[in-house]
Amino acid sequence: MSSSQVKLMIDGNTLEAPRGMLLVDAALRAGIDVPVFCYHPKMEPVGMCRMCLVEIGRPSRDRQSGEFLLDENDQPIINFGPNLETACTTRIDEGWVVYINSERALEGQKQIVEFLLTSHPLDCPVCDKGGECPLQDLTMLHGPGISRFSFHDKMNSLKRVALGELIILDRERCIQCARCIRFQEEIVDDPVIEFSNRGRSLEIVTFSEPGFDSYFSGNTTDICPVGALTTSDFRFGSRPWELNAAASICPHCPVGCNIILNTRREVKMGGSEIVKRVLPRQNEMINEIWICDKGRFAYSYAMDSERLSQPMIRVGGELEETSWDNALKVAAEGLKQSGANLLGLAGGRASNEDLYNFKQLIQGLDGVSMLNDFMAGGKQNQQIGLGPGSNLGDLGVGDAIVVIASDLLEEAPIWWLRVKQAAERGAKLIVANARFTKLEKYSAHTVRYSFGDAPETVLGMLHYVTGDSSLNKYAKVDGQEESARIIKEATNAVLFMGSEGSDSESSKRLVQACGSLLAATEHIGKANNGLIPVWLKNNTQGAWDMGLTPPEKHLAEEFRDRTALYLMACDPFGDNPEMLQELPQDAFVIVQELFHTPSVDRADVVFPAQSFIERDGTLTSGERVVQLFYPAVSPHGESLPDWKILARIGALLGVAMESTSAAGVMNRIAEDIEDYGEIHYRELMNREDQWPPVGGKQIYFGGTAYENSQGIGIRLSSRAQRGEAYEPVWKESPKKPKGEGIRIVPIVKLYDQGTTVLPSLLLAQRIGQPELVIGQEDADRLLLQNGAQVEVQWNGTAHQFPVAIDNDIPEGIVLLPRNRQLGLEMPMACNLTPVKPTSKEKGE
């Protein structure tokens, strides 16, 4: 027995556990439940609710020698204190004797439940938590059968307090355990809710505008041990026991959070199943037991009535609904006739199966297939990404995390959370960006470069690592040397590379520089070391792995002279209406889509595709974890999964493809693509025991997040990990033309105006209108004030936005949230013209 392990006895069972572990954890690991309300395994104990009262006996020790004192039978003398103690705050030691289910302890627990119930309303029948409520469960287990408290003395509080439009508080149900407050403060550092008042009047208030302003607010409803906090989308939506649960993967960002889609049939949908709510599914290597509010609330697009439900073909200039057979025939004919110069363009939100079949079809037709993206890094991720055994949750003291050119909180909130927590555990965080991002608060070093200089900044760090004198011209920003030293000295280092401020050229140079830096500091080919690209779409890495890469030239050039265009899960004409002019008028266009996008308007054949809730498939996260999602509801209209549509066209055109099942496509992928050799659906359904236990019987402990029994996914190994040599290359930066005027840089906002977010009416207030962020100098020069309208011209188009002034933005740069229909994928030059040059002020 090592000295860090101690032996103790709980309810007569002898067990071993690490010294200093909380008694409540040690007991549960040994299979003995200790009832808790305020304790949560992801947070520091506070000992507020007093539910976990147990009897603890400690062996007497000799004062001098520290040896145990023995009684006449040579047994240690055990001293029990006069009071019961809380198991959640007590750290175990050698020789303890603990009673959790003794008469005295049970009596204490019963008294606490009785206290909690004195003013708790008896509205379990109408409470959304009823059926999955820790207080309900623990009352049944530990509570008294009847209450001695006078019903008329019960305290009546407000039943419906909207802490914001997303989370609703029932003050009467609240048992003041502070889990929500502590979650917001300790875990996500958005302390926007607090207790107000004291004693029996203690109540939760929010003091942010808008209320409960946090990207993680929904998680508080999972860990609330009563029905005090509920989400407004599920409010009175259904009873928990009536729901079906399908495992899925969040489609919104490259983190790949594991989720559960709770579905139920509904009368107003004609008795078909709909998604009633989204809950996190535990995966301690990806999202632990949390998800962000976008993942939780932006699901309604999949059930939107605007979805395409029928194939359409263009007849006499108009799109007309038709049968699948006819549409497929028209598409096949069209491709046969004008497929000589075919371009296939796919989006990064399609599944691996879709992307693989897409590649097969376009290749089979001698066309060119591409990924509708500009950011580089997919190849490097295959070479030097994080491999098996990695877990951001393992990073801590001695490790380093670099985040460059990314606003993680907006782009991938759960990565932000895990990076922040790693920094708090002691990992050294380096945040390099051209502007302030919230992650800087936790950074050991901040490197601030000018927009567009990200590759040079990394090369500067490389200079300090290798001493390469040709690079010393790039060593010019504060913090580079220190950062280089931290990365070099770190046991493990992970580098998050984003695309903020990058165009396709500089993104390529940035990833080369990052790869070189990681290679030079020997942070490749090992678990917990390597590159993580922060993609703009959830499955961009999967697309790279399936062999699709971004266009070498600008997309506009790729469109010229094409005779046919095949679009899947992307909307180039919606992203940039100017593209319509680039594609030849007579080019034959096929679109596979969910919605009637501007690209659909240009299409000759339109196929309705299925969304992630209706089908199965796999996604590859930015960390290169392949994960499986399952169908939850029946398909919308006549829609089909993308891979199947492709296979059916392929059949008509003589391109042999797997057409029976998504699992079958994955088998093909496994045969064809080396990295995926071991990946089959059966293996993706792997499960593992995870700590803390959540859901089911342990709902009181970890919350209502679902236990993961449907698959935790497989982490792909990197080439470097398989022993393949990595040749770091980096390119000298081209001489930048001294740009005149102002550059406009697209940035990511979590709640964007994308097709997957806009239909979520619940988030409408949070989405807001895009604002043009401008520095003080430029604002002064143009006589702009906060909120003033400004016209921005770029690439021959003009748009109007209100202005938000940010002192942190350097001169000559304006920021604009990424948005559809703007044609602003990468930074470019722009012109600003104030719409009303402060005439109002002059008039006054």
Add this chain to the structure above:
Amino acid sequence: MSELILFRHLDIPDINDLDVYLANGGFKGLREIVGKKSPQEVVDIVKASGLRGRGGAGFPTGVKWSFLTPDVFPRYVVINADESEPGAFKDREIMERNPYQLLEGIAICCYAAQAQTAYIYCRGEFWDLAKELDEKIAELKDRGFLGKKLFGEKFDLEIYIHVGAGAYICGEETALLESLEGKLGMPRLRPPFPAAEGLFAKPTVVNNVETLANLPPIITRGADWFRSIGTEKSSGTKIFSLSGHIAKPGNYELPLGTSFRELIYDNGNGIPNGNAIKAILPAGASAPLLPASEEILDTGMDYESVSKAGSQLGSASIIVMDETVDISWVAYKTTKFFNHESCGKCTPCREGTYWMFNVMQHIKNGEGTFDDLATLNSVAESIVGKCLCALGDFSTMALTSGIEYFQEDFNAHLREKV
């Protein structure tokens, strides 16, 4: 009457003037130690003096100081001037009339604890007093008793006043620290104790006003002298705040171990209107009440004897009740007080005080039944020993002891359950 150690203003009228204080040996104690004695030596002197915390718990002060985590700096000294126990008004008099002795005591404590910053946490209602103290602190700074390099030695000291917002719970040391940090006044989990992780998670000494005011004479006159006053285990004098049905209420500084009889009859001139004494609350609302038997009256007021008699000396805010008092009314008032003052952090106290208050209200309104007494006792039992801090326990004491000793007072309000 014995010698006055703390209430020197009664002997020297203008001692709240710095010059008068200096002329009467002021800051002699501080000068004697700064640069001349090591902090450890000062801790040893205080340990030897047997000085015990005057805030209520009576924990030996020197021992408390020796628990400070070694080699962790900065450290803080926090002075608990949140005197909010019903019937306690002793710290107020010290701060009003003899403030420099307190400030010198703070300086000595800081020297012993190797702290450079002290915060006086003043209860909200003492805002005028806080203002005066601020002026006094400014004066000390001007005159070189505070600030950098005191007396040319390596000892810096700043004292700040913080005014609370009127919560009883902030008299509890960890709740006080939370409040001082700007958070909601709620007790912290212990361990870690303030001596390890106190204010801003640094080692912190929290002492009561009266405790620290004892330090200057202990330093100047020695531990043995201090030990010679009071009883063996409770040395020194104590200020007893006497109130209730008493002819001459007020603060009385007497050696620990003085009997209740001496305080009430010799100093307080007995019960007015020739009424008989019925009960004594020896520590405001926070300890069991004692029926005023001859035996109790002869009990010495020191930590051990009062505890043996079935109550606690606490902050020695002694409330005397004569025969006209209905003890059920006292129980009603105390439960009402604790229902109002419970911070709400832990369940038994938050819900239990609310419950007990509601039942007491029914009893007061004549709606109580005999079952209610059993309920009250059982609720009280469910609270005791199950809370984070002592407030929960305190909230039950006057009530349960009242039911125990004076059940007939309750019975008069009760009816059979129908």
Add this chain to the structure above:
Amino acid sequence: MLAALLKGLWTTLRSMFEPPVTYQYPEVKRPVRDRYKGRHYLQRYDNGLEKCIGCSLCAVACPADAIFVESSENTDENRYSPGERYASTYEINMLRCIFCGYCEDACPTEAIVLGHNYELSFTNRRDAIYTKDMLINPVSIAGQPTPMKVEAGQFDRAIPEMEDPK
């Protein structure tokens, strides 16, 4: 042998002179017992508010899975029942129902009551599904129809009155 035959014939003969037990249904209906469990009715309070709070406990108690409930939130502008929740959909499939009365037992507000009507017949399966409109009692003379507009704070508890435990 013969004796047995005569005994049987005697019984036949005797019963020929007894009054008939057959009812001329449907002209004549046999009265049912007070606690007979027939077709369900959803109850209202005197003021017209629905007793059903849409809690679905009847549905979960139902051994035949015959009940389907969907609930929504009340507002003071559009109030159907006391408290926050009401049944926006309430359906019973009478073909599935076994008239066990468990729904009645499970109901926390005594909203669903099995009545005396046993004359349930349908010509197609869809008609066997009784919707809320069919199940709910008509509004009494003193009451108002739902949804009704009420003063704020007047009906904010789902279970308006509950006795102290005795």
